[in-house]
Amino acid sequence: MTPNLLILFDGFSNFRDWAWIMKINVLIISFFLFFTICLVTFIIGIRLFKNFRNSKKKKQENLLIDFLNSYLFDEDFEKQKEIENFKQNHLNTALEIKVTIKEILQFHKNLKGESATALKELFSQLQLDIFILKDLDKNSWYNTARAIYALSELTIEIPVNKIEPYLNDQRDEVRQQSQLYFLKTAKSNPLQFLDKTKRPLTTWQQIYIENALKNFYEGPIPDFAQWLNHELISVVEFSIRLISRYNQFENIPKLLPFLNHGKESVKIETIRSLRKLGYEELLGLITPDFEKENLLIKKEILKTIEQLGDYNDLQKIRPLIAADEWELKIKYLNIERFFLPQKIEQINIESMLERKLKI
Amino acid sequence: MGSALHQITEIASWLFLIYGSVICTGYLFSAVFSLIEIRDYKRRNNFVDETAMLQSLNLPAISILAPAYNEGLNIVENVRSLLTINYPSFEIVIINDGSKDDSLNKLIEEYELEKRDVLHHSFIPTKTIRGIYKSRNKAFKSLTVVDKENGGKADALNTGINICKNSIICCIDVDCILEHDAMLKLIKPFLNNEKKVIASGGVIRVANSCVIEDGRIIEVKLPEKFIARVQVLEYFRAFLMGRMAWSRVDGLLLISGAFGMFDKPTVIEAGGYNTNTVGEDMELLVRMRRMMREKNVPYSVGFVPDPLCWTEVPQSWKVLHSQRNRWTRGTAETLWIHKKMLFNPKYKILGMLSTPFWFFFEWLAPLIEFSGILFFYFYCCLTRSTGSSF
Numbered sequence: 001m002t003p004n005l006l007i008l009f010d011g012f013s014n015f016r017d018w019a020w021i022m023k024i025n026v027l028i029i030s031f032f033l034f035f036t037i038c039l040v041t042f043i044i045g046i047r048l049f050k051n052f053r054n055s056k057k058k059k060q061e062n063l064l065i066d067f068l069n070s071y072l073f074d075e076d077f078e079k080q081k082e083i084e085n086f087k088q089n090h091l092n093t094a095l096e097i098k099v100t101i102k103e104i105l106q107f108h109k110n111l112k113g114e115s116a117t118a119l120k121e122l123f124s125q126l127q128l129d130i131f132i133l134k135d136l137d138k139n140s141w142y143n144t145a146r147a148i149y150a151l152s153e154l155t156i157e158i159p160v161n162k163i164e165p166y167l168n169d170q171r172d173e174v175r176q177q178s179q180l181y182f183l184k185t186a187k188s189n190p191l192q193f194l195d196k197t198k199r200p201l202t203t204w205q206q207i208y209i210e211n212a213l214k215n216f217y218e219g220p221i222p223d224f225a226q227w228l229n230h231e232l233i234s235v236v237e238f239s240i241r242l243i244s245r246y247n248q249f250e251n252i253p254k255l256l257p258f259l260n261h262g263k264e265s266v267k268i269e270t271i272r273s274l275r276k277l278g279y280e281e282l283l284g285l286i287t288p289d290f291e292k293e294n295l296l297i298k299k300e301i302l303k304t305i306e307q308l309g310d311y312n313d314l315q316k317i318r319p320l321i322a323a324d325e326w327e328l329k330i331k332y333l334n335i336e337r338f339f340l341p342q343k344i345e346q347i348n349i350e351s352m353l354e355r356k357l358k359i
Numbered sequence: 360m361g362s363a364l365h366q367i368t369e370i371a372s373w374l375f376l377i378y379g380s381v382i383c384t385g386y387l388f389s390a391v392f393s394l395i396e397i398r399d400y401k402r403r404n405n406f407v408d409e410t411a412m413l414q415s416l417n418l419p420a421i422s423i424l425a426p427a428y429n430e431g432l433n434i435v436e437n438v439r440s441l442l443t444i445n446y447p448s449f450e451i452v453i454i455n456d457g458s459k460d461d462s463l464n465k466l467i468e469e470y471e472l473e474k475r476d477v478l479h480h481s482f483i484p485t486k487t488i489r490g491i492y493k494s495r496n497k498a499f500k501s502l503t504v505v506d507k508e509n510g511g512k513a514d515a516l517n518t519g520i521n522i523c524k525n526s527i528i529c530c531i532d533v534d535c536i537l538e539h540d541a542m543l544k545l546i547k548p549f550l551n552n553e554k555k556v557i558a559s560g561g562v563i564r565v566a567n568s569c570v571i572e573d574g575r576i577i578e579v580k581l582p583e584k585f586i587a588r589v590q591v592l593e594y595f596r597a598f599l600m601g602r603m604a605w606s607r608v609d610g611l612l613l614i615s616g617a618f619g620m621f622d623k624p625t626v627i628e629a630g631g632y633n634t635n636t637v638g639e640d641m642e643l644l645v646r647m648r649r650m651m652r653e654k655n656v657p658y659s660v661g662f663v664p665d666p667l668c669w670t671e672v673p674q675s676w677k678v679l680h681s682q683r684n685r686w687t688r689g690t691a692e693t694l695w696i697h698k699k700m701l702f703n704p705k706y707k708i709l710g711m712l713s714t715p716f717w718f719f720f721e722w723l724a725p726l727i728e729f730s731g732i733l734f735f736y737f738y739c740c741l742t743r744s745t746g747s748s749f
Contacts, residue, residue: 019742021372028379142402149406172551173403204551207417215411326480333478 057099063090064103071122072107072115083125097131104128105153120154129156136162141171148174152181168198176205183212190217194227200234210242225251228258237269244273252279259285264294271300275307283309291320295327302331311339368738375731382720389604396607397599400664409547410540413445419550420448421542421620422523425533426515427453431460435469437533440574442502446542450501452519453533457486457509466504471496477503483517483631486510491522512616513632513639520631526624530640532617532670536566536576541667545620548661557625557647559661560614562598565591566669576669586679590672599664606662610713612648612693614660616640618668625651636696638689645697645709652706690722 015023067086070077091097101123108119123129135147148163150156166178182193190213201209224246227239240258243251258270274282286301293301298321305313314335321328337343412418423441427434434453441451455463466472472492479491486508494502507518516530527549529542538544541561548559567587570578582588605611614621616639629647632639644660651658673679694701694717701718703710719727 021376021738024376032383146406173407177407200553202551202553203549204547207412207415207550210417211412211415326482330478330480 053095056095060090060096060099061103064100068103068107068119068122072111072118083122087126091126091128097128100126101128101132101150105150108154120156123154123156132156133158133162141169141174144169145171145173145177148177148181152177152184155185157185164193164196167193167196172202172205175199176208179205179209180212183209184216186217186219188219189222190219191222191224191227194230194235194239197232197235200232201238202234206234206238206241209238210245213242221246223251224248225254228254233263233266237266240266240269240273244276247277249277252277256285264296268296268300271297271304275300275304278308280308283313287313287316290317295325298325298328299331302328302335306335306338311336314339364741368741371734372738375727375734378719378727379731382724385716385720386600389600391604392607393600393603396603397664409543413447413540413543416447418447418543418546419527420450420525421446421527421529421546422519422525422623423449423451423529423531424516424519424523425451425453425531426456426512426519427458427462427533428456428509428512428515429458429460429462430533431458431462431465433534434462435465436574438466438470438502440536441531441533442499443574444537444542445539449542450503450524452523453502453504454515454519455504455506456511456515457507463504463506467492470494470499470502470504472502472504477522479522481521482627483520485514485518485521488518488522511634513634513636516639517631517634520623520626523623526622527620528623528626529618529620530616531619531668534671535617536571536574536669537618538665538667538669539575541618544663544665544667545618545661548659548663549620549622552659552661554657554659555625555651556622556659556661557651558614558619558621558644559663560602560611560619561663561665561667563594563615563617564666564669565594565672567671567674569669582672582674584674586676587672587674590679594672602662603664605713606660608708608712609659610708610716611660611662612645612709612713612717613641614644614662617670621647633696636689636692637685638693641689642693642696645693645700648709649697649700649706652709687722690717694718694722 018026067082071079071082091100104119104123108116111119132147132150135143136151138144144166148166151158151163163178163181166174167182169175169178179193179197183190186192191209224239224242225248227235230236230239236258240255243255252274255270255274258266259274261267261270271282271286282304286304290298290301302314302317305317314332318332321332423444425437425441427437430437438451438453444451453466455466471494473495474490475493477491477493489506489508492504492506494500503522505518505522507515510518519530520528527546529545531537545559545561549556564579565582565587566576567582567584568580569576570580582591602611602613619640621643625647626643629643629650631643633642633646636642648658648660673682694714697714700706700710701714706714
């Protein structure tokens, strides 16, 4: 310590006589020193705990790999006896149970047919479904979402009223997992849960559901028009999209009123859907109002002309594009190029002139 | 005289003490908030593997904008790495910002590029475009190279914004290494939100000394040089503690220029990147947020605490000095441009918390902390010379 500081301190015996700023400094230093020691001790503690936990986890995983392989593929394996043995000796702590569930789910993901069914049976023989159901009733969203995930992965059916409330849970993750549960366990009408849905579907959830519908559901495809009058706009948009994805041409008349829907996003989705369904009268319905529409709808109309119309339809739009609607102009010229590939050079020159004159 | 000096030192002591206490409390709070946010994120993602979503054709297309200036040494490899990004639908726009080296020729040669007349409009004014190139080879059909006059990074990005086709843009440094699912993770906030999301960013990690093969990180290693190691720690603190906490309270002011995703119509409406500041990344986000607030449109900014992008950090004091000089000037310029927001309740958390924090504890912190040390030293000297302990 420098002599300057010594004067300030004037020895620890005279603490009362110290300058107040030194007193506060010492207090703060002491606090942070204590805090740092606690923090470092805590970090070391959790590191040790995590290492210990990981080694137990690894041990259980290795044990499970052998056990599951023998259970599934070894004909001499005494199933009942070994299951009882495993249950008694290796399913005693929450960690052991969690690792076992995770490992079974992992195996289940990679297997199909008889092996997958056998794993499902093993799951209930080990009474892991009881643990999952307990988890489901816990108040933390994390446990609930994880439990529903396990149930849907293994398509374990439980009373509907146990999962239904979670369709409108506050947490996205819980809602998403419950939607997936209903979809994966459904024998028919996999999107029936939409009737009970009261919270808007995010785009992510819509993509997720559509993916699951394509990859996991094996029953008959439902008529998506049943949700066209749903109270949630997001569900209406979703069903409009699905109608075109699954080529439900019979629903075209039901889609037509949505071309006059008050909500822009619904209108856009309807134009897209009808376009994908190749509805030839669409242009006659949407081009007369071109001028009144907003930019996004105008863009959709131009796209529709590109796909369902011809050069004459496009030319009718030309005078309706305002001078400052550059995005539309570019789109228009690109479609013009598409219709008249032999005149690309001329179109380019025209567009350049237009740029020079108007910018 | 002695009494006046006494009073001055008393006031200064209190000011430094308050400043120190506030900054420590701020760090403590941000540590707690980020802890909660990271735990939440981990819980949300640790039992579901969403990489299967990468097979989906329903994900919106993204335009990846990468400005390049004198990157001739690695440009071909860097673009190849970008072309292998794992995402169903994307275009890559490389903007050659008037490089003086052979960057453009290398790209033309390697990717079989030819000049095309691509129709576009300058929604944001930029320097003159010399040419737009597309590949003859269909394998590189997602690649567009724009050659333009030199105008700086912001101008290059604005050019990319004008040229690109999709309404979600991802601005990255051309030499960045992306995680295989980086795009999916970064776009998720845009799709999984009931509010309009205007931007999202992720954690950037230090790639120095890491083993890299075919544009992918194979093994993570600690940098060999001390200066880079310190930055590893600093990046962790900045991203996992600072930005996570700000994200939790919806007060994020910066999405790193090295890797960020934006809603293109909002960027254009806000006027694009500011070419008059060196902190164009921070300035853009602040301007976008300010615009949304002034229009009274509910919006959100996403932040993903996963490492999504790896970058090389300076390994010499000289380069580090110039980088930090740029960052500090960028912060100061942004705060100056948006001084109206400071302590303005109209901007809610941005005005009452974020901008004051950045002003006092990010920009002024080095000055105030250094002054505090000097003050303490002179205080001790003064005490010695007067022989009193006040």
